[in-house]
Amino acid sequence: MELVEAIILAVLAASTPLLIAATGELVTERSGVLNLGVEGMMIVGAACGFAGAWLTGSVFIGALFGVVAGALMSLVFALMALGLAVNQVATGLALTILGVGLSGLIGAGFVGERITPAMHLYIPVLTDIPLIGRVLFGEDGFVYFSVALIAGVWWFLYRTRAGLILRACGDNHVSAHALGYPVLRIRTFAVMFGGACAGLAGAYLPLAYTPFFIPGMTAGRGWIALALVVFSSWRPGRLVVGAYLFGAVTILQLHAQGWGVGIPSQFMSALPYLATVIVLVLLSRARSGGSTAPAALGTVFVPDR
Amino acid sequence: MQAHQRMLDPTPNGQHSGDSPLLRTIGLTKRYGDFLANDAIDIDIWPSEIHALLGENGAGKSTLVKAIYGLIQPSAGEIRWQGQRIVLSGPSEARCLGIGMVFQHFSLFDNLTVAENVALGLDGKESFKDMSARLEQVSKTYGLPLDPRREVWQLSVGERQRIEIVRALMQDPKFLILDEPTAVLTPQEADQLFIVLERLKAEGRAILYISHKLEEVKRLCDTATILRGGRKVETCNPRRETAASLARMMVGGEIKEVKAASGRKTTVPRLVVDDLSLAPADAHGVRLEHISFELKGGEILGIAGVAGNGQDELFAALSGERLAKDPGTVVIEGIAAGHLSITQRRRLGAAFVPEERLGHGTAPRMKLSENALLTGHAASGMVRRGFIDTAATLKAVDRATETFDVRKAKRDPEAASLSGGNLQKFIVGREILRSPAVLVVNQPTWGVDAGAAAVIRQALLDLATAGAAVLVTSQDLDELAEIADRIAVMFHGRLSAPLAASEASREKLGLLMGGSSLEPKEAAHAAGA
Numbered sequence: 153m154e155l156v157e158a159i160i161l162a163v164l165a166a167s168t169p170l171l172i173a174a175t176g177e178l179v180t181e182r183s184g185v186l187n188l189g190v191e192g193m194m195i196v197g198a199a200c201g202f203a204g205a206w207l208t209g210s211v212f213i214g215a216l217f218g219v220v221a222g223a224l225m226s227l228v229f230a231l232m233a234l235g236l237a238v239n240q241v242a243t244g245l246a247l248t249i250l251g252v253g254l255s256g257l258i259g260a261g262f263v264g265e266r267i268t269p270a271m272h273l274y275i276p277v278l279t280d281i282p283l284i285g286r287v288l289f290g291e292d293g294f295v296y297f298s299v300a301l302i303a304g305v306w307w308f309l310y311r312t313r314a315g316l317i318l319r320a321c322g323d324n325h326v327s328a329h330a331l332g333y334p335v336l337r338i339r340t341f342a343v344m345f346g347g348a349c350a351g352l353a354g355a356y357l358p359l360a361y362t363p364f365f366i367p368g369m370t371a372g373r374g375w376i377a378l379a380l381v382v383f384s385s386w387r388p389g390r391l392v393v394g395a396y397l398f399g400a401v402t403i404l405q406l407h408a409q410g411w412g413v414g415i416p417s418q419f420m421s422a423l424p425y426l427a428t429v430i431v432l433v434l435l436s437r438a439r440s441g442g443s444t445a446p447a448a449l450g451t452v453f454v455p456d457r
Numbered sequence: 458m459q460a461h462q463r464m465l466d467p468t469p470n471g472q473h474s475g476d477s478p479l480l481r482t483i484g485l486t487k488r489y490g491d492f493l494a495n496d497a498i499d500i501d502i503w504p505s506e507i508h509a510l511l512g513e514n515g516a517g518k519s520t521l522v523k524a525i526y527g528l529i530q531p532s533a534g535e536i537r538w539q540g541q542r543i544v545l546s547g548p549s550e551a552r553c554l555g556i557g558m559v560f561q562h563f564s565l566f567d568n569l570t571v572a573e574n575v576a577l578g579l580d581g582k583e584s585f586k587d588m589s590a591r592l593e594q595v596s597k598t599y600g601l602p603l604d605p606r607r608e609v610w611q612l613s614v615g616e617r618q619r620i621e622i623v624r625a626l627m628q629d630p631k632f633l634i635l636d637e638p639t640a641v642l643t644p645q646e647a648d649q650l651f652i653v654l655e656r657l658k659a660e661g662r663a664i665l666y667i668s669h670k671l672e673e674v675k676r677l678c679d680t681a682t683i684l685r686g687g688r689k690v691e692t693c694n695p696r697r698e699t700a701a702s703l704a705r706m707m708v709g710g711e712i713k714e715v716k717a718a719s720g721r722k723t724t725v726p727r728l729v730v731d732d733l734s735l736a737p738a739d740a741h742g743v744r745l746e747h748i749s750f751e752l753k754g755g756e757i758l759g760i761a762g763v764a765g766n767g768q769d770e771l772f773a774a775l776s777g778e779r780l781a782k783d784p785g786t787v788v789i790e791g792i793a794a795g796h797l798s799i800t801q802r803r804r805l806g807a808a809f810v811p812e813e814r815l816g817h818g819t820a821p822r823m824k825l826s827e828n829a830l831l832t833g834h835a836a837s838g839m840v841r842r843g844f845i846d847t848a849a850t851l852k853a854v855d856r857a858t859e860t861f862d863v864r865k866a867k868r869d870p871e872a873a874s875l876s877g878g879n880l881q882k883f884i885v886g887r888e889i890l891r892s893p894a895v896l897v898v899n900q901p902t903w904g905v906d907a908g909a910a911a912v913i914r915q916a917l918l919d920l921a922t923a924g925a926a927v928l929v930t931s932q933d934l935d936e937l938a939e940i941a942d943r944i945a946v947m948f949h950g951r952l953s954a955p956l957a958a959s960e961a962s963r964e965k966l967g968l969l970m971g972g973s974s975l976e977p978k979e980a981a982h983a984a985g986a
Contacts, residue, residue: 327563330564
């Protein structure tokens with residue numbers, strides 16, 4: 153029992169940064185922009201988040217630092233890919249390289265330092281329920297926030313007019329422009345939301361996952377988040393399922409090594425990507441028409457004036 | 458049709474209801490760099506008027522309506538709405554004033570529902586539920602049935618246009634702009650649209666109607682303004698003009714009559730398609746079902762039909778872009794070719810001109826000589842032992858240029874730098890100069906100016922006279938009537954039995970294009986003709 157609870161807790165902790173980062177990227181991609189710089193924005197978010205928490209002693213302010221850092225990184229992307237209409241794939245990859253370097257620079261002074269990690273919720277009686285108590289009522293604020301975030305994004309995309317306009321930009325930017333919507337401005341907001349989420353997801357790592365900062369600590373989670381968005385076929389509901397599934401795989405991979413299961417850990421690490429490929433194949437076979445990806449995804453748009 | 462013919466009483470110019478125009482542009486000018494897209498255009502639009510805007514591609518029609526709809530800012534001149542000068546910052550402001558627009562290339566979102574698409578065209582002041590209810594009401598009132606819950610990609614072209622029109626009508630516009638609304642409709646669908654437009658006119662709304670189809674303009678419109686090269690040429694009453702005189706004003710000169718040589722003889726079958734069926738290549742594609750026809754040398758077979766009924770798929774199957782399972786389904790010059798590649802089919806004497814000029818017919822960023830090589834390498838001696846004979850490719854360009862009057866800035870420019878008409882003349886010329894036994898051509902004059910279209914049609918006729926078999930797919934019924942010997946109609950991936958051109962009335966073709974079958978007796982008779 154104890155082990156099951158421990159595994160569930162570990163899965164939740166491992167899934168939360170994936171869920172937050174992927175939620176942001178989902179919104180970005182739904183507006184028609186492919187920002188491959190998630191890993192870079194996350195790692196800068198991690199460094200700045202830790203710096204903020206270490207300097208102020210507050211995890212909350214640290215998280216805010218992470219959010220702002222991620223948003224600023226994404227603004228660089230927006231200026232290039234939207235303002236100057238540079239190729240989005242190239243810009244996103246460059247952003248990751250920039251982020252990895254920048255985080256090393258920012259975080260250099262903080263390596264080896266420790267902070268008090270984010271508090272976990274404790275409600276007497278409820279939290280003490282065996283098995284589910286700590287899972288439901290004993291998490292840190294990030295976990296609850298991530299669930300609220302994806303629910304909010306679902307509500308925004310499918311229940312508000314602004315969300316409809318954002319989806320419209322992702323489907324056909326020429327039409328959206330012809331109807332008078334400011335495509336580039338909407339996309340800039342979507343990109344910055346994605347950056348803020350990536351920054352927060354990165355900050356989660358040194359603020360809640362492990363209470364210290366090490367360079368390169370995102371360890372490819374940004375790429376998994378990108379795969380996750382594709383895996384979800386750009387739908388918030390499937391994104392939640394995918395995030396916990398991918399999180400479970402990463403935990404499973406650690407335990408499998410511990411148990412001495414004869415599956416190479418590299419294969420386990422590759423599982424999320426493999427799952428994404430399989431889901432893509434299944435989706436394209438199952439759907440009789442329409443496209444699953446936002447039709448304008450990754451295409452450059454220059455309005456004529 | 459007769460019902461609304463009666464309503465058309467020709468209003469003499471100058472007698473309009475109300476004393477000031479609803480919309481007036483004064484010296485409207487739009488400059489892109491050195492290029493004047495619109496040069497001091499004055500136009501008056503009155504209430505209860507259907508006003509045609511005529512002109513060739515590049516005459517400045519789109520630029521003008523974009524400025525009126527607030528999509529672009531004029532460089533000089535002004536727009537007056539009900540006597541007041543207005544400066545529009547964007548389409549939503551235009552919509553607020555009561556200006557609506559139906560785009561030629563629909564501004565729809567394929568993966569959103571009909572209701573969501575309509576909501577995006579409105580200003581969002583009512584709830585989605587109220588809006589949906591009103592949508593059903595408007596679509597019922599004007600006889601434009603729509604299911605609000607369906608996603609756009611599932612709908613036909615005619616239904617898509619209905620969405621655009623309903624969306625515009627839901628804003629209760631005083632002034633509606635329609636950009637080539639009938640280009641993609643069957644004649645019957647177009648008649649339906651005209652009834653709606655007459656009704657809107659009777660309600661006191663003004664309509665600006667952009668079209669290429671002069672007969673349609675003569676029938677529907679009260680006033681016509683003709684643009685040429687960015688300038689206004691004339692404003693006239695189209696009912697007092699002939700189609701020829703309108704065309705002269707558009708082109709600025711006479712258009713050469715296309716003449717078929719008399720006594721064209723048909724020879725042996727050169728292209729035979731026998732029970733060709735093919736699954737669609739992608740999710741949005743059309744399945745080809747049991748297509749059969751026989752095309753003899755010296756004959757032009759026209760394939761009519763609304764776009765998206767399998768014409769592209771048929772082209773791909775004939776050209777070898779997609780291979781048939783059974784080689785015997787496509788026979789070129791007596792040889793089963795269904796399994797052969799494009800190059801092998803070219804070696805048999807076939808040539809192909811696809812619909813899309815840039816990206817399919819030519820590689821846009823490559824020079825004309827390189828583009829000549831791309832389709833000519835198999836059969837025209839431009840390649841010697843694997844090396845390109847540059848002189849030969851340039852000669853091919855020069856020959857096409859001279860024979861088909863291709864106008865270009867230098868000897869060998871990039872394909873993308875040519876205008877649509879000139880590029881199409883080059884592509885058709887490139888294929889015809891290889892003296893093919895079989896030419897398959899898809900939408901030969903789509904988006905091409907009238908002068909170039911006449912040259913291309915004449916070239917197709919001459920090729921048939923020289924003994925080649927020519928298959929022309931076109932949405933333009935007038936074009937097919939002009940050049941084809943027989944006309945078949947494509948609908949939902951099936952091909953009707955060909956009708957002799959003399960028997961293929963617009964009504965018959967329209968019925969077939971809409972999916973109805975002719976009387977069995979008649980169809981059998983036509984097949985035997």
